[in-house]
Amino acid sequence: MMPSAPLPRACWTSFISLLLVCCLLPPGTQGQEFQLRVEPQNPVVPAGESLLVNCSIDCPSAELISLETSLLKESVGSGLSWAAFHLSNVTGDTQLLCSGFCNGSQMIGFSNITVYRFPERVELAPLPPWQPVDERLILRCMVSGGAPRDHLTVVLLREEKELGRQPAGKGEPAEVTVTVLATRDDHGANFSCCTELDLQSQGLGLYQNSSAPRKLRTFAMPMTLPRLVVPRFSEVETSWTVDCTLDGLFPASEAQVQLALGDQMLNATVVSHSDTLTATATAKAEQEGTQEIVCNVTLGGESRETRENVKAYSFQGPNLTLREPNATEGTTVTVTCAAGPRVQVTLDGVPAAAPGQPAHLQLNATAKDDRRTFFCNATLEVHGVILHRNRSVQLRVLYGPKIDRAKCPQRLTWKERTMHILQCQARGNPNPKLQCLQEGSMFKVPVGIPFLVRLNHSGTYYCQAASSRGTDILTVMMDVQDRNPIAITIVLAVLTILGLVILVAASVYVFGVQKRRDIYYVRQSSTRLPLAPKQPDEAVAVELS
Template sequence: MAPAGALSELPLLLALLGALLPEPGDAQTSVFPTEATLPRGGSVLVNCSSTCEEEAFLGLETPLTKEERDTGHNWMVFELSDVEEDSKPMCFSICGSKQTTARISITVYRFPEHMELLPLPPWQPVGENLTLKCHVWGGAPRAQLTLVLLRGEEELSRQPAVGEPAEGTATVLAGRGDNGANFTCRAELDLRPQGLGFFQNTSAPRQLRTFVLPMTSPQLETPRILEVGTSEKVVCSMGGLFPASEAQVHLALGDHRLNTTVTYNEDSLSATAWVEGTAENKGDHLLVCAIMLGNQSQESWRNLTVYSFPAPNLTLSEQEVSEGTQVEVACEASAGLRVRLSVAPAEPWAPSVQFLLNATAEDNGRHFSCSAALEVAGHVLYKNQTKELRVLYGPRLDESDCLGNWTWPEETNQNLSCQAWGNPVPRLTCLRETDRAPLPIGDLRPVKKQYEGTYLCKAESPRGAVTRKVFLTVLTRKNVLIIVLLTAGAILGAVVVAICLYNRQRKIKIYKLLKAQEAAALKLKTQATPP
């Protein structure tokens, strides 16, 4: 390769030679090929020739590395190698005193050195525009270099490569269908007009993730109050999510995150957790549920009060006593609480209540209830303790529980009830006095004549015994007819007596009326006669 100084002086030298040499005529210089497209670092053979009738002086002026490969009458072939950039070498010839030139246009093509689709956002909201950007460094010739942005195989934009780096952009409206879609940038170098073909290179793909998070708060179902020693379920749910399976849930009581189980559906989720009331977390807390999807989040919160409410203490001096024993009933509450006893509901609430009772048989099985009240977060809560009093008393066989006389028609359906009371429950036996046959207590279907008689019923327990006679009379059909006739006769007699009494009273009234009229007439006559 000629030194740079020599190359700069070559045109002056050629011009001087042309002025000194005689002019041969209209000789021309030509070059082949006139245009060449090479890969970067490639080589090309250049043929310089002259139409001079005489022997012409030929040469090739270029800063490129050249080497003479062949020569002949008025032609010369040079090889240009390691061509890195576009160039326009010049062939020249001197024919006589005249110099002519011809240039070859060399275009160097090269693929882009580096191309990249700029990172996509981690999440893209559905319904918002997304701008894609592609940067390409290097690549030539730029006139044949095009940048293409693609979604999968779908072409989004096509732009010429301009600047360094060249930038290609495209704007898309993100939809649900774009979730998981791959976006790429492709560089296309079209050298088919130069007969070299079509070249393309594609960047590494980038995947888009789209999402939908409604602008509403999650639905939070939680108790407002929680007692120490108990646990309650908390449920946080939300619909309209996309993709629902990518959503995350944060459930926490104050600074304590709860162990949460999340169930996903097509476009919704439901998260459940158990919150426990402990002595350590007694007081007011904020229960928070946050649902996060993409780069957004929505949350709901509720106030939760953890409280302690010991049950009241109800005591009976004795729970099992004999009839006539005095029993003390006491109702007490923990510090800060007030109580009320069921036997005195009208009394005001107090820290403690006492009640004295002289136990009777009617008090057996009586329940006493001690109630305590506590106000928590605007709610009034009650706790009760109940105890039963057992009173021991001897057997009772009263008229109301076992009638003394039973009279029934034969062959009818009846129910014979006879029950004894006492604590402990007495054993009841009813035997007929004549033959000690048992009294058929219960359903008699039908009543038989053989049941008739006088029975002695005895109720006995460890606390004593009582007896009662029971008379059972069974009426045959003849007895029933006589009773019916006697009853009808009695009714008829009563009617006749009533009629007789009515007539007698009516006659008395008429008689008294006549006597009164006669007395009145006599009085008038006496007054009318002169003395």
């Protein structure tokens, strides 16, 4: 191995002379039985360290023991057959040559110094801001410094998993690459590289240096465009909803969405679920004409954009008005329906003369017109589509109270102690108050609710409906009949007496039948006694069983 620094001229001279001497020595003189030892033999030392070298000959008459090296050396001691030297600032691999003489013969010995140093820089090259899924990713690790290179290995890692390893090589800086296929699972994973300086064969250890980790972000952007849902038509100054959806995004939560109406950016609410992203906003056109809605979705430096047109129109009205919302009966009422330009209005089925012109209707208000509803229909053509809008208004006519003769009979015949309802109704605007009072006594009979009819309800009633617009009176005759007249009482008395007679006759009949059904037994005389004549006045003993 070549020395790492040029030798001084004096060293070169002695070194060349020594080599010539070795080459010119007779073969017999170099094959002596004595040996020259260099210790340590082939040492491995850290860069910049010092080293103590000992040259020794096991010859009892050794002399002129010396050390040839390109390093700075200092003699630190010598003896009969040895010499020690201190080498300082060992920075590179070099060879040591010890020489000496034994019985006039020159002896030489060699030792190779190996210097090791840790890499000054181990760095993973910056990863792309976003890496497409299912595409190849090249990982590069740069290593500056480090020796010996033939013992230096570079390892690339995903988290703790080894992706590949290669020797560092001789370049400066050394660059090691590994190609992997990016997946969704790699999103958010840390990648790094490390070096391994393996000096275990030299009796040392395995030394590792690691780079700072770098986080990878992977993404998937579909080729399809976002689905933009907007209305075809929109009225000026009227808010409407914009929906934009894109499927197949990964990671959908990190995508950026922009919704715009012309040059106006919309305040969108973005929601992501799995691989689907949805943005919703509220838009409003401020002037007529065609407005462009744009939805732009950006992820990983790629974007997908959809544009749709919304036709903004102005549809004013219709405005439906009554000159007198509360008209008095008999007055003239005017109804007007009007709308904006290009709008055709129709009032109660009668169209206006031309688009943009109002429609009128006049009538003489009557009681039948109270609560009458007028309808106005407005139509506007927007790019071949007919749009409709309706309005309605109700007319109130003020008129005096009127009792409905059909629902309030003028003559009633009822039975006493029965439940009935006096069905009388009155109409008017404002609503009248209806009450029925008995003539003379001013007794009030309930109206519209059930009540128990008595004899004193008979008579003539004046039913009066009154309001601020006047009064209306209807006479009702109520005839209440007694439920128990004298004939009925006599019939009931006769029936009662007849029932008592029948009850008595039935009792006598039942008693007589029971008597006839009794049983009698006659006591017979003994057969042992003689027969005697019967006395006329002798009673016959009868024993009732």
